[in-house]
Amino acid sequence: MGRARSITLTRHGRTSYNAAHRIQGWVDIPLDTVGLWQAKQTGEALRRLYVDHDGGRRQLVVASDLRRTQQTAHAFADPLGLEVHVDERFRERHFGEWEGRPVDELARDYPEDFRSWQLKQGGELKYGAEPRIHAGTRGVEALLDWAQRAGDDTDLFVFSHGALIECAVQVLFGMQKAYPDFVSLTSMNNAHWARLLPARLEDPSRWVLRDYNHGPAVADTDLWENPR
Structure with a gap:
């Protein structure tokens, strides 16, 4: 059974909800002006780093x-x-009744549950949020499915969401078994990516984490949130 030569997991660029610190989840809103610029920078970086130097490789x-x-x-x-x-299956983790709400309002209206969510202790689950293990598991199932479809002559590029990527990586590597609180990884920044390479084992579900929360060089400057 073949699998992709690599997997690059990329979070979307900034939206107006990101800028306003609102919970997005399944709310379907577009990138804002800055997010479109971020997506362009990241698209160029991904092509330069992982496509342009090797014209013989395919991309999915x-x-x-x-x-x-x-x-x-x-x-x-x-x-x-x-x-x-x-x-x-690559859709963001669902946040139930909290979707669309500014985080400062949640902190004011539900102080204990909001603090519990920040500490990854599950306070958001009272309001219909999807459990992290569920989001991570569906993300991993989709990753392994598409990696198999791609085959060993193809690089797989997946564009998804911060919480989904974070949860999926932890489930893929079994981190949640050792640390069920899901605090082993930082959140993914807008238009940043993680990169996975196949482990040199017969098990097609085993991968090596090559990069995480990687972005273009400009992402390390003040221009990333305020391009001029």
Whole structure:
């Protein structure tokens, strides 16, 4: 059974909800002006780093069904003439009644549960949020499915969401078994990526984490949130 030569997991660019510190989840809003610029910078970086130097490699591009990820995916795929496949399994973790709410309001209205959520102790679950293990498991199932479809001559590029990527990586590597609180990884920044390479083992579900929360060089400057 073949599998992709690599997997690059990329979070979408900034939205107005990100800028306003609102919970997004399944709310389907587009990138803002800064997010479109971030997606362009990241698309260029991904092509330069992982495509342009090796013309013999193929690419397979998949995105969640929400607009912000598809816009980010197209910023990478369109200059290469690649199709963007859609898979709702890569959709963001659902946050139930908290979706669309500013975090400062949540902290004011639900101080104990909000603090519990920040500490990854599950306070948000009272309001219909999807458990982290569920989000991570569906993300891993989708990753392994598309990695098998890609085959060993293809690099897989997946465009998804911060919480989904974070949870999926922890489930993929079994971190949640040792630390069920899901605090082993930092959150992914906008338009940053993680990169996975196949482990040199017969088990096709085993991968090596090569990079995490990696971004273009400009992402380490003040321009990333305030391009001029």
